[in-house]
Amino acid sequence: MSxxxxxxxxxxxxxxxxxxxxxxxxxxxxxxxxxxxxLCLVFGLPLVFLxxxxxxxxxxxxxxxxxxxxxxxxxxxxxxxxxxxIDRVPFATFMMNSVLISVVTVALGLLVNSMAAFALSRMExxxxxxxxxxxxxxLIVPFETMALPLLWWVNxxxxxxxxxxxLDTYEVQIIPFVANAFSIYLFYQYFDSIPKELDEAAKxxxxxxxxxxxxIVMPLSGPAIATVAILTFLPAWNSYLWPLMVxxxxxxxxxxxxxxxxKQMTGSTGTAWGQIMAYASxxxxxxxxxxxxxxxxxxxxxxxxxVKG
Amino acid sequence: xxxxxxxxxxxxxAALSLSFAACSKGGGAQATSNSTAAxxxxxxxxxxxxxxxxxEELAAVTSVVNDFNASQxxxxxxxxxxxxxxxxxSVTAAAAAKKLPCILDIDQPxxxxxxxxxxxxxxxxxxxxxxxxxxxxxxxxxxxxYAYGYYDVSLTWVTRKSILKKYGIRTPTIDxxxxxxxxxxxxxxxxxxxxxxxxxxxxxxWTGEWWPYGFSPLLQSFGGDLINxxxxxxxxGSLNGDAAIKWANWFNQMGKDGYMAKKSSSDPSxxxxxxxxxxxxxxxxxxVPTRKKFGDDILFAPPVDFGNGxxxxxxxxxxxxxxxxxxxxxxxxxxxxxxxDKYVAKVAQDTNNIPATDAAAALVPGFEEGGQNDIFxxxxxxxxxxxxxxxxxxxxxxxxEKAAKDILNGADPKATLDQAVADIDSNQQQYx
Numbered sequence: 074m075s076x077x078x079x080x081x082x083x084x085x086x087x088x089x090x091x092x093x094x095x096x097x098x099x100x101x102x103x104x105x106x107x108x109x110x111x112l113c114l115v116f117g118l119p120l121v122f123l124x125x126x127x128x129x130x131x132x133x134x135x136x137x138x139x140x141x142x143x144x145x146x147x148x149x150x151x152x153x154x155x156x157x158x159i160d161r162v163p164f165a166t167f168m169m170n171s172v173l174i175s176v177v178t179v180a181l182g183l184l185v186n187s188m189a190a191f192a193l194s195r196m197e198x199x200x201x202x203x204x205x206x207x208x209x210x211x212l213i214v215p216f217e218t219m220a221l222p223l224l225w226w227v228n229x230x231x232x233x234x235x236x237x238x239x240l241d242t243y244e245v246q247i248i249p250f251v252a253n254a255f256s257i258y259l260f261y262q263y264f265d266s267i268p269k270e271l272d273e274a275a276k277x278x279x280x281x282x283x284x285x286x287x288x289i290v291m292p293l294s295g296p297a298i299a300t301v302a303i304l305t306f307l308p309a310w311n312s313y314l315w316p317l318m319v320x321x322x323x324x325x326x327x328x329x330x331x332x333x334x335x336k337q338m339t340g341s342t343g344t345a346w347g348q349i350m351a352y353a354s355x356x357x358x359x360x361x362x363x364x365x366x367x368x369x370x371x372x373x374x375x376x377x378x379x380v381k382g
Numbered sequence: 383x384x385x386x387x388x389x390x391x392x393x394x395x396a397a398l399s400l401s402f403a404a405c406s407k408g409g410g411a412q413a414t415s416n417s418t419a420a421x422x423x424x425x426x427x428x429x430x431x432x433x434x435x436x437x438e439e440l441a442a443v444t445s446v447v448n449d450f451n452a453s454q455x456x457x458x459x460x461x462x463x464x465x466x467x468x469x470x471x472s473v474t475a476a477a478a479a480k481k482l483p484c485i486l487d488i489d490q491p492x493x494x495x496x497x498x499x500x501x502x503x504x505x506x507x508x509x510x511x512x513x514x515x516x517x518x519x520x521x522x523x524x525x526x527x528y529a530y531g532y533y534d535v536s537l538t539w540v541t542r543k544s545i546l547k548k549y550g551i552r553t554p555t556i557d558x559x560x561x562x563x564x565x566x567x568x569x570x571x572x573x574x575x576x577x578x579x580x581x582x583x584x585x586x587x588w589t590g591e592w593w594p595y596g597f598s599p600l601l602q603s604f605g606g607d608l609i610n611x612x613x614x615x616x617x618x619g620s621l622n623g624d625a626a627i628k629w630a631n632w633f634n635q636m637g638k639d640g641y642m643a644k645k646s647s648s649d650p651s652x653x654x655x656x657x658x659x660x661x662x663x664x665x666x667x668x669x670v671p672t673r674k675k676f677g678d679d680i681l682f683a684p685p686v687d688f689g690n691g692x693x694x695x696x697x698x699x700x701x702x703x704x705x706x707x708x709x710x711x712x713x714x715x716x717x718x719x720x721x722x723d724k725y726v727a728k729v730a731q732d733t734n735n736i737p738a739t740d741a742a743a744a745l746v747p748g749f750e751e752g753g754q755n756d757i758f759x760x761x762x763x764x765x766x767x768x769x770x771x772x773x774x775x776x777x778x779x780x781x782x783e784k785a786a787k788d789i790l791n792g793a794d795p796k797a798t799l800d801q802a803v804a805d806i807d808s809n810q811q812q813y814x
Contacts, residue, residue, distance in 0.1 A: 135647060135652035228481070321476070330465065333467035333468045334434055
């Protein structure tokens, strides 16, 4: 078994050397750098605008539009928009809800999807390929087309307290999104690249399927776990349509629905743009932090699995 | 890299959190409320409002609910607030799941559709009370009353007296609004001065209900309409007749001549207050911030008379009861209780909107006769044309929005409006 592991490590090292050995043409350097700068500006400036505007009053946000000042921390800067957010929205509740929903969805998703992928990749049974095909086929069905039937379905389910229907609960925001075809496919693809000889060696040592899954395959699948974690976390965090349909109590709403609290056409305040920017900043920071923490594993996994965005 | 053990710990912790949260709907709040109501022997009536995030209106509505609850030995209303921007989706999803609340607020133009779809039950026994309300605040369909509102809003041309003086533009009055020629001459003068980015802002950057609410009164002032109102079966002749084509040409020309942006910014009031535009076509809700900015210089001018009289849209948020309410008598009792003038005044005052009754208007500073906001009430009384009270209205609204945007961006007016009429007529067939 250790021989096989060192073989895997050697081939990864060979691949790294091969990539490092590829030399770019010298004139490409400045061009690539220029392209990088342009891409940085394209993707970075909206974020700069968001954060800078979150400190400005509404009239100054609009006065600065179309000028460089829109991206600069100039004018009457204050934390008023942030205090306005706290005043208008139960931010801590929404944040806790989103963290709970996202973390549980990720944790359960990693478990369920990796187990499904393990069975499809490592075990042998009739109809294996057909099941994989059916799972992959569900990828082409957009969630919006399933939202209403799903709503009907969850509304018929018996709940833990004996009542019927799961509406207005945490569970209804989590359970439907645990099993995910794309996550299963990612795990399946990664598991397939792990030599099957490891399973055979483990079986010889008396390990069962669960032991192989727990002690051999999963510990070797760090990049896949990181990728699935982040790809499950992001939609769970950004979820908007479904919570809108299934939540009725403020106590269980996630952060994205909170964005709607700032748009009022009537009333004395109108739409509070500065507060929208402040709120958007507050809910973006955790996701950015997570991406930064996971980005190396994420990029490694994308590179190794050949998955494109 | 995350170890499997760590992952397991996170998973278990998360699952435990979930199990604590489980077994109670609404995060526990609803269960607590139900048990409180049950313990006191009161029947709980659920009530939804679109006011989450709108502190003033939510507080006003909550005070009405609190007064009702304090007066009751039989019913208890439990209020849940939803954000306005996504309120309709929440209601339609609840209707699909047959989980509508007993009492809910509804944007007036949706009442006919929701009544036709079976979401709403008619309100009975309130004709005397609602007879004192502004007609635009009482929502009817097929001769039955389904909802009433505490307030209405009006459209107005927001400008500054100093601008009119500087460019020699006549100050219009409710009895003598600007004619089409006067208005276009004013546009040209301001445009030629180069003092503003655009002479006018019609909030063309907004989407959704603003388009029929804000622009169908202009179409009506030209003599057209969204649909024939005799039987609401067809838009033929109303939306594609000569008057409608004149409106379309005018609308297109406003953009083409640079009198307004084809797509204005997300907040036209801010642009007006920042001096980017001279005339703002908007709702009476702009009165508070613009008055705060310009003081006595601000002017809320009446709509322009494009030939068929000045027109404004009518109808705002209204209250009704759902067909799914287990205790319709309780819902009706609340609706009767809440229609008192003092509550109309309270909600209208706290939201700076036009009070629905004369008695309430007298109680609201600024909306009393001769008050600084009385002008909006006068516009509403004199110029309001309700959006068509047909179940097909949501389709009419989106079709009109698409057609108007296409026309503004250069599509052939006649062909575009003919297509809109064909689409609307086809859709209306299901309601005949």
